[in-house]
Amino acid sequence: MILVAGATGKLGGLITQQLIQQGEPVRVLVRPDAVGNFGPTTEVALGDLKDPASLREACKGVDAVITTANSTARGGADTIESVDLMGNRNLVDAAAAERVGRFIFISSLGADPASTMPLLQAKGETEMHLAESGMVWTSIQPNVYIDLLVMGVVGGPALSGTPVTLVGSGERRHSFVAVSDVAAYTLAALHSRASENQTVRVGGPEPLSWRDVVATFEQFLGRPVEVRTVPLGEPVPGMPEFIVQLLTALETYDSPMDMTGMAETYGVKGTSLREFLDATVQHVG
The missing domain is CATH 3.90.25.10 (UDP-galactose 4-epimerase, domain 1)
Structure with missing residues (x-):
């Protein structure tokens, strides 16, 4: 079972659709106020990155987590601090507690805990926390979409x-990179030994x-x-x-970015x- 967080977004939605087309069992983490139509074969787990208990439930029986969730298109209580930093930390901790085997985090090129940009700082701190989680991890760092x-x-x-x-x-x-290319690299990384415990930088x-x-x-x-x-x-x-x-x-x-080698590998x-x-x-x- 693969859990996708951020499935109502453009990238997360594309990844979800392609996983379903490939015949993978999929569960999507969806906030109660944003339920979408994912088809009859897809499980829906109602939850929120700001609610750790809901994340533990969503991660039960899951083999891999893919998260594209972020706060950039939201508002209100959904901020860089509450979603991109603490929310992602909550999801990593829930997945580790439920013994999820693989975790793929969609980050950003330039992510760094020391960055002066709050979003890149939050993503950098998430990457660091994920690397210390004990799970097999991959951080996908796309260039500008x-x-x-x-x-x-x-x-x-x-x-x-x-x-x-x-x-x-x-x-x-x-x-500059197309969202479809990032989705393709993410799906390829899911079953690739080359991407285990690696940061994968993706550009056009x-x-x-x-x-x-x-x-x-x-x-x-x-x-x-x-x-x-x-x-x-x-x-x-x-x-x-x-x-x-x-x-x-x-x-x-x-x-x-010279993507020749990456394109061949993935x-x-x-x-x-x-x-x-x-x-x-x-x-x-």
């Missing part, structure tokens, strides 16, 4: 014909700058995309503060930005 940040910052405005706003010069290069097949991203959209759309820039440290009207902070951080380093063909657009964006012009 195409589906989320790239489509939010560039895709939305470009497709709607409005200006794209970049923080800084937009010339730093990153290996091509390092791109934000300027390269804009150029790809221009090629895809067949028309120019207007770009405006905001200097580092200045507010960006209409853009959530969390996104501004992330874009600012991404302007301080490059994160190109059998995953990376998705380029253009391939992602061709597959997911319809009726443009």
Whole structure:
């Protein structure tokens, strides 16, 4: 039995669907106010990362846990502190107490207990706690998601014909990654000896700058995309503060990743930005 936490999210939902398609017995951890339709073969465990007792119950009889749960799309009592730090700690402890054999944690590239970014700090502390749990563990560290940040910052405005706003010069290069690729690496890691007690860093097949991203959209759309820039440290009207902070951080380093060896080890063909657009964006012009 595989328990998936975060199954109502984009990545967790995709992982859950693919596990079901593969014939794996699946149980999903779902908050009582967010029950979804997972099909007749999927067990549903009602619980919350903030409720340790519910996690112990959810982990009973489970062979492996995969968690993609995080606080970024929530609000209220669901914060980085309560979910990404304490909530994940609760889940690790519950799984260890129920003698779960395998635990796969979806983290983030740059996760570090010493990070100045609270989310990366929380993920780094979770990784450290997981490594000390006694379970066989894998930490998946994806680079920036195409589906989320790239489509939010560039895709939305470009497709709607409005200006794209970049923080800084937009010339730093990153290996943006599709959610589907992260799901593929996660599923491959589930039964891979190579991933046992390892951190698996996942990126796309091509390092791109934000300027390269804009150029790809221009090629895809067949028309120019207007770009405006905001200097580092200045507010960006209409853009959530969390996104501004992330874009600012991404302007301080490059994160190109050579995925050739990883792709061979795990059998995953990376998705380029253009391939992602061709597959997911319809009726443009």
